[in-house]
Amino acid sequence: MDIQRGPNFLEEIIAEDIKNGKHGGRVLTRFPPEPNGYLHIGHATSICLNFGLAKQFGGKTNLRFDDTNPVTEDTEYVDSIRNDIKWLGFEWANEFYASDYFDTMYAFAEKLISEGLAYVDDSSAEEIAAMKGTPTEPGKHSPFRDRSVEENLDLFRRMRAGEFKEGEKTLRAKIDMASPNMHLRDPLMYRIKFAHHHRTGDKWCIYPMYDFAHGQSDSIEEITHSICTLEFEVHKPLYNWFIEKLGIFPSQQYEFARRNLNYTVMSKRKLLQLVNEKHVNGWDDPRMPTVSGLRRRGYTPESIRHFCDLVGIARRENVIDVGLLEFCIREDLNKSATRRMVVLDPIKLIIDNFEEGKVEMLHGENNPEVEGGGGSREIPFSRELWIERDDFMEEPPKKFFRLGPGLMVRLKHAYIIKCESFVKDADGNITEVHCTYIPESRSGNDTSGINVKGTMHFVSASHAVPVQVNLYDRLFKVENPSAEEGDFKSYINENSLHVVTNAMAEHDLNNAQVGDKYQFIRLGYFTPDLDSTSEKLIFNRTVTLKDSWAKANK
């Protein structure tokens, strides 16, 4: 992909490294998710970054599952992560698991113990926390800090053998309890967990901590550029300390600021809560910022990649306007989505001077953005039609280019009509609109000489297919739910899903398949939901069209 912008700081670093012949000019990145949740749009940024940088500089990218905490991890997540990355359009060079390296990491640990750089601590979690000190006060040495190498080795081997209970012992690096960097105050390397691991089963009862797994995995794979988010910056000295003491391949860590989106939450913990407490219908609910949610909503991989590219990368706090994501999907779908007509809130329109029982077949292009209209389909036209309730007003304001008493509009791909009268029920609701049509105004060979301002969509009543349409709005009422007072869940937008059960669709939509992308003319972009069947068609609204009329009338 061409770079239309200046290089970002990571591109500069890598270009410089290649220029200097570092690692022989080789570039190997990695995407390292923990399989404890579904990927979201923030991960997509990281994926695009890691895979994109590698590709840009002729390198490769590994997929590595950071599965060092068996309690929270599961193969369900592994599968969804693999699927999402592929769907986004990226191929990894190798698929690895941190758990592949448990034997090696164990050997690394014994090596550090042998060199007097690590020790087994019998202190409890609370005691360790208390001895850690605070950011402004130094910590204290553990009473077990000066055990002999032999004793440490023996105890560590017995930890592995399962002789101790969870929490009874840990392995810690011996660094500096007075370091201003809290992560250097004898960080934990291993803890005891009698948990079943999704890959190694019950082979291990001790598991390495992030700090003793991530950098080691990077090094084992000879990752050249290990790119992570800013909160790991304070871990870097430790990352480097382990690599230096172990004398292994010098992978290097670089940090960037995670991307935040407004009107949603992005932490896995919060997303998990939304799922577990049924505020949404699963990880792939179309309102979720997950990759699977966006996919179900109708987003395309291209649009997400473009979004990541437009947003760019930097090292400062940010909140990206969800409007940019919407721009990206509109731009993509405008060029590719098939146009169809659907009436969401139908009222009957009767053309008084059109012969009863007669059906005229009209033609409508599939996509005006494509050369030749992208082919066409037949659209039945008859005396009784459905039109949008919003498209008729009893007392229309100025510049209302739709229907009202005496007003004229064009029906898309069909005729110009004039509103003659309307019928109300006892409650004052409009039930029928009566019009006459102008036979000479047929689309394509209009000889009427009449020009109208408005064009409306419609569906022939006798041919219409009833469908369900799910209209989505933002999940939260405030821009940044996590920054507000109290529980983020109290800011959930209770109107984020509006189900329309009686929409009327063009009969051609009977053939809609999951994955198909449509523009319902004048309404927005839609795609069949995963649960849609030929018996019951369900469409999700991906995003509305821009609507300057609605905006002007707010």
Add this chain to the structure above:
RNA sequence: UGCCCGAUAGUAUAAUGGCAGUACAACUGAUUUUGGUUCAGUUUGUCUUGGUUCGAAUCCAGGUCGGGCAACCA
């Protein structure tokens, strides 16, 4: 009252000591058989104070504001 990081238009991101630019958003107008699209145009910005310099968004010093760090999570 410790250590680390950051601050450019409403949002995001460039400018690497030399004309503050781009995208989205907003606003005008033109085109339009989607109030869509497209096209043309407009508005809006270097956190602050000092210093170095012919010249500072950029370098230096102080301040302000924001974020991160004290999980047997990653």
